[in-house]
Amino acid sequence: xxxxxxxxxxxxxxxxxxxxxxxxxxxxxxxxxxxxxxxxxxxxxxxxxxxxxxxxxxxxxxxxxxxxxxxxxxxxxxxxxxxxxxxxxxxxxxxxxxxxxxxxxxxxxxxxxxxxxxxxxxxxxxxxxxxxxxxxxxxxxxxxxxxxxxxxxxxxxxxxxxxxxxxxxxxxxxxx
Numbered sequence: 569x570x571x572x573x574x575x576x577x578x579x580x581x582x583x584x585x586x587x588x589x590x591x592x593x594x595x596x597x598x599x600x601x602x603x604x605x606x607x608x609x610x611x612x613x614x615x616x617x618x619x620x621x622x623x624x625x626x627x628x629x630x631x632x633x634x635x636x637x638x639x640x641x642x643x644x645x646x647x648x649x650x651x652x653x654x655x656x657x658x659x660x661x662x663x664x665x666x667x668x669x670x671x672x673x674x675x676x677x678x679x680x681x682x683x684x685x686x687x688x689x690x691x692x693x694x695x696x697x698x699x700x701x702x703x704x705x706x707x708x709x710x711x712x713x714x715x716x717x718x719x720x721x722x723x724x725x726x727x728x729x730x731x732x733x734x735x736x737x738x739x740x741x742x743x744x
Contacts, residue, residue, distance in 0.1 A: 607637040610667035617673045619655045628652040629671065637663050645671070654698050654723035679743045681709045682726065682736075684716035693743035695726040695736065712739055 612631050614622045629645045642661030649659050649671075658674040676692035681701055690698045690709060697720055701709075715736060718727045728736050 603638050604636055607666055609633055609635050609637055609640060609669050612669045612671070614671045614673060616675065619675055620653055620673075625649060625653070625671065625673065631669060637665065637667070637669065640669065649673075651723065654696070657692065657694075657696075678709055680712050680739065682715045682717065682739075683711055683713045686716065687720060689717065689720055689726070691726055691739075693740070695740045697722055697724055697726055715739075 609631060610633065612626060612629075612633075614625050617625055628649050630648060631640065631645060640663070642663070645661050646659040649656050655676050656673055657676040660672040660674075662670040662672065664670050676694075676696055676698060678690045678698055679693050680691055682689050682691055688701055690701050690705070692698060697717075699722060712735075715726075715728055715732055718729065720726070726736060
C-alpha cells in the first residue's frame, strides 16, 4: 500500500511540474508575440527644430516605419542625428506607445566666431564647432581672435594648443 501511495504522489508532482513548465513557456511566448506583433512604429514626430526641417531630421534618423518600438534603439537614433547635424545640441527620443516615436530637439545657439591663423569657426556656448562662417555671417557674432584650433571638424568640440587652453576655457565659461 505504501508503495502505491508513493507512486501516486510522484506522478502527481511530475504532472504539476510539467504544467508549470508549460505555463511558463506559454507566458514567455505571449510576451514575445506581444513585443513583435504589436507596438509597431507608425508615426514619427519631431519637435523643437527650427534650423533643420522635419524631413532632414527624419532622413538622418533613419527610423524604419513598421519597426518594433520596443526594439528601436533611441540612443542610436540620437547619435546619428548628432553626427550629421551640428546645430543639434540634444535629442530626446521618446516612445509613445502604442505607435508613436517622438523626437524632441534642442538646437545649439551660436555665440561667437573663433578666428585663428588658418580658419574661422562659429561656436556655441559649450565650445562645439558649428560651421565655418561666410563673411557676412561672421559679423553677427562676437569675434574671438588669435585662437588656433587643432584639427577643427564640424560638430566636434573646439580644441587648441596647450598654450591657448586658458583663453578657450575662459570663452566657454563666459558663454555658459
